[in-house]
Amino acid sequence: MRLSRYFLPVLKETPSEAQIVSHRLMLRSGMIRQASAGIYSWLPLGFKVLKKIEAIVHEEQQRAGHIPMLMPTLQSADLWRESGRYEDYGDEMLRITDRHGHDMLYGPTNEELITDIFRNTVQSYKDLPLTLYHIQWKFRDERRPRFGVMRGREFYMKDGYNFDIDRDSAIHAYNRHMVSYLRTYERMGLKAIPMRADSGPIGGDDTHEFLVLADTGESEVFYDSAILDLQLGQRAVDFDDREQCAAIRQEWTSPYARTDETHDAALFEAEVPAERRRSSRAIEVGQIFYFGTKYSDKMGASVVTPEGTRVPVHMGSHGIGVSRLVGAIIEASHDERGIIWPEAVAPFKVGIVNLKQGDGAADAACETLYAQLQAAGLEPLYDDRSERAGAKFATMDLIGLPWRITVGPRGLKNGVVELTSRKSGATQELRPEDAVARLRDIYAGV
Ligand code: ATP
Ligand code: MG
Numbered sequence: 001m002r003l004s005r006y007f008l009p010v011l012k013e014t015p016s017e018a019q020i021v022s023h024r025l026m027l028r029s030g031m032i033r034q035a036s037a038g039i040y041s042w043l044p045l046g047f048k049v050l051k052k053i054e055a056i057v058h059e060e061q062q063r064a065g066h067i068p069m070l071m072p073t074l075q076s077a078d079l080w081r082e083s084g085r086y087e088d089y090g091d092e093m094l095r096i097t098d099r100h101g102h103d104m105l106y107g108p109t110n111e112e113l114i115t116d117i118f119r120n121t122v123q124s125y126k127d128l129p130l131t132l133y134h135i136q137w138k139f140r141d142e143r144r145p146r147f148g149v150m151r152g153r154e155f156y157m158k159d160g161y162n163f164d165i166d167r168d169s170a171i172h173a174y175n176r177h178m179v180s181y182l183r184t185y186e187r188m189g190l191k192a193i194p195m196r197a198d199s200g201p202i203g204g205d206d207t208h209e210f211l212v213l214a215d216t217g218e219s220e221v222f223y224d225s226a227i228l229d230l231q232l233g234q235r236a237v238d239f240d241d242r243e244q245c246a247a248i249r250q251e252w253t254s255p256y257a258r259t260d261e262t263h264d265a266a267l268f269e270a271e272v273p274a275e276r277r278r279s280s281r282a283i284e285v286g287q288i289f290y291f292g293t294k295y296s297d298k299m300g301a302s303v304v305t306p307e308g309t310r311v312p313v314h315m316g317s318h319g320i321g322v323s324r325l326v327g328a329i330i331e332a333s334h335d336e337r338g339i340i341w342p343e344a345v346a347p348f349k350v351g352i353v354n355l356k357q358g359d360g361a362a363d364a365a366c367e368t369l370y371a372q373l374q375a376a377g378l379e380p381l382y383d384d385r386s387e388r389a390g391a392k393f394a395t396m397d398l399i400g401l402p403w404r405i406t407v408g409p410r411g412l413k414n415g416v417v418e419l420t421s422r423k424s425g426a427t428q429e430l431r432p433e434d435a436v437a438r439l440r441d442i443y444a445g446v
Contacts, residue, residue, distance in 0.1 A: 001348065002370075003383045003395075007044050010395060020216040022330035023148030025339050029399045031326075038145025038153030045399060046326065048347035050156065053325050054135055056187050056344065057158045064180035064239045066131040066160055071113050073137050077103035079112040083298050092140045106139035111295050111317055114161045118313070119301040125165050128303060128313070131173060133160030135322060149323045150283065151218070156323035163313045165303065167292065170314035174206055174290045175245040177318045181210055181286055182232050182252065188325065189342025190332060192285050193227055194252050198261035199289060206290035206316075209259060211282035214331040221282045222263045224255035224272045283328045290316040339400030340423050343446045348381035349373075350439055351401040353393065355408030357386045365417070365432060366407050372436045378443060397422070403442070405435050 009030040017034075018024040026032050031046030042050055058068060074096070080086035086093075086105075094106040107113065114132060122130065135158045145153050162173035178194060185192035190212055197209040211221055230252060238244055256272050258264070259282075268277060296302065296312040304310055321328075333340045341347070350373060354366045366382060373380040381401060383392045389408075396404050406418040416429040419438060430438065 001379075001381050003381060004385050006381070008395075008399070009043065010398060018148065020147050020150070020331070021334055022150065022216075022327035025330055025334060025398070026148055026327065029339060032149065038142060038151070040149060040152060040154075045347050049326050049341070049345055050323060052345045052347070053188065053329075054156070054158075054322055057135060057184055057320055057322060060180050060184040060187065061133055061158070061160065063183075064131075064176055066133050066180075068134065069132050070134045071107070071110055071117075071136060073106055073139070074104050075107045075110075075113055077105055079116055079299075080105065083112050083115075083295055085112070092142065094139045094141050107136075108138055108140045109157075109317070109319070110134070110136075110159055111161065111315075112299070115295045115299045115301050115315070118163055119296075119299060122163070122301075123304060125303045125305050128163055128165050129169055129173060130164075131160055131162040133158060133318075147216070147218075148327055150327040152323065155321065158320040158322055160318045162316045162318075163301070164315070165305070165311070165313070167314055170290055170292070170316055171206070172242045172245060174288060174316050175242075175249045176239050177288045177316070178208065178252070179232070179237055179245050179248045180239065181288065181318075181320065182248070183237070184320065185210060185212075185285065186232055187344055188329060189344060190285070190325075190329060191228065193221075193223060193257050193282075195221055195223065195257040195259050196253070196262045197259050197287065199291070208253070208288055209284050210286040211259070212285055212328050212332055213280050213282050214328070215281050216331055217281040217283040219282045219284055220260040220263075220279065221258065222260070222268055222277075222279045223257035225276045225278050227252070227255040227257050230255075283324070283331060284321070285325055285328050286318075286320040288316065288318040290314075334400070337394070338398035341400045341402055343402045343443060346402050347399070348401050349379045349443055350381070350403040350405060351396045351399075352380050352382040353389070353396060353404060353406045354382070354384060355389045355392075355406060357384060359409050361412050362407055362409050365412055369405060369407065369417070369432050369436065372433070373439070376436060376440050378436070378439050403439060405432075407432075 011028045015027045030043050032040045035041050096104045138157045139154050142153050164170040192210040192212050194208040195211055197207050199207045292314050293312040302310045302312045330339050354362050356362045370382045402422050404420045417432050418427050419430055419435045420427040
């Protein structure tokens with residue numbers, strides 16, 4: 001993409017309505033604009049990041065054997081009356097009446113709708129296990145929408161639902177989700193810690209939230225610092241292997257880690273040596289639940305067993321805050337000059353800065369680099385505007401592309417360009433073709 005033809009409305013001033021750094025940087029870098037309270041338009045740069053995060057979520061869900069689909073945003077109130085949640089959900093639910101007087105709602109989550117689909121289509125144990133998921137907009141009429149996309153009213157969420165024959169199988173589904181979520185967040189360059197949590201209006205016994213440590217987070221958490229050393233890394237995971245998934249769950253849930261809702265100060269002190277006890281603020285980026293037959297009992301979702309009896313299915317639901325993650329990643333990765341995107345979610349993989357637009361040699365070298373990077377799938381953003389170098393650097397730093405290639409007449413006389421890491425600031429002089437090769441290597445490992 002050439003910056004001269006892109007739509008990147010960066011702001012020079014810091015917007016006064018933004019209280020936290022991710023909100024400020026998303027507004028300043030032209031990623032989002034507020035449409036109304038807690039509701040945002042995703043401008044091209046923000047949309048690109050959102051789609052990259054979404055793509056990682058899809059890949060990791062399908063790696064774990066979960067099946068993608070798409071349910072609507074608007075749902076019939078009748079299903080929610082069956083589960084009893086139409087009244088329970090309260091003011092957070094946006095209720096709508098259509099022209100025929102039917103009560104509708106903008107879905108805050110989808111347990112009822114998916115259970116309805118299941119009960120109308122699945123009758124036999126032979127169709128289990130089954131995990132369906134979608135990534136769809138949700139609406140919750142939050143009392144205090146704030147912090148930009150972190151606590152929106154309309155937000156983008158991956159929600160998945162498992163259907164299993166018995167408790168053991170459903171617990172495996174729970175463990176499988178935990179492992180797949182750990183992989184998902186690691187791929188995005190995030191450390192998200194599973195913490196024992198409270199189940200809230202979804203209901204159920206087993207539940208963990210995934211939290212990213214950040215001073216601006218809305219949750220208060222208590223944990224054993226040993227958990228920060230755990231990494232899934234490149235280990236091979238067989239998502240059908242119950243023992244392996246259970247062992248990984250065990251590994252991550254043995255060190256003490258709880259949100260304030262379930263925190264037990266006496267236990268914390270008894271279990272964790274003083275020098276490893278930590279408390280912090282954190283951002284919730286996902287949550288998994290096992291709730292057994294709560295919905296299947298009420299809504300009649302059952303299967304026939306091999307013995308010929310009917311049993312209600314055991315279910316769980318599992319959510320990832322896709323749009324919130326955009327903000328959470330920025331909270332975890334920025335400096336005073338702007339965003340620092342982890343390579344896996346960067347909107348463009350590399351920026352090209354032409355120090356002297358209009359200089360024949362510089363323009364030609366940039367064009368060649370641009371073509372080569374594009375051919376290599378390295379998604380360059382070429383700043384081809386007639387701005388001064390300082391302004392171009394400031395824009396690149398603000399929007400946080402992980403790598404920058406700087407091209408100027410002086411370097412070109414020696415046959416080199418500069419390759420700079422946004423994160424470390426380290427710069428190397430390389431021949432242009434070697435810079436492309438370096439980037440190809442770097443991104444091959446992402
Ligand atoms: P919170 O406690 O932050 O209100 P929740 O526990 O009600 O969230 P879940 O039902 O667990 O939310 O939804 C799954 C994920 O969706 C959450 O972990 C979070 O990342 C994201 N999410 C929830 N509410 C919002 C919101 N208002 N804006 C943006 N993302 C949200
Ligand atoms: Mg939650």
